[in-house]
Amino acid sequence: MSRRTLGLAFIVLGAVVSIISLAADAFGFGWVSGVGWKQLTGSNIGIFIAIFGLWFSQGEKSVKK
Secondary structure (H helix, E strand, C coil): CCHHHHHHHHHHHHHHHHHHHHCHHHHCCCCCCCCCHHHHHHHHHHHHHHHHHHHHHHCCCCCCC
8 A cells, every 4th residue: 555545544534533523412422512622632633643644645755866
């Protein structure tokens, strides 16, 4: 699997984690309505995963001599 493909997988995974975290109330998770600290933490983790995927997909370009 290439770095680009793996990076894109991380980007998609991060986006899914963020969306699920922020939409947890719509899915019926949790006891109180509104966005809480757990949802924000999950969303931040998802954003971090997506940014890592973006960085990873850029990767080191091999220089041929």
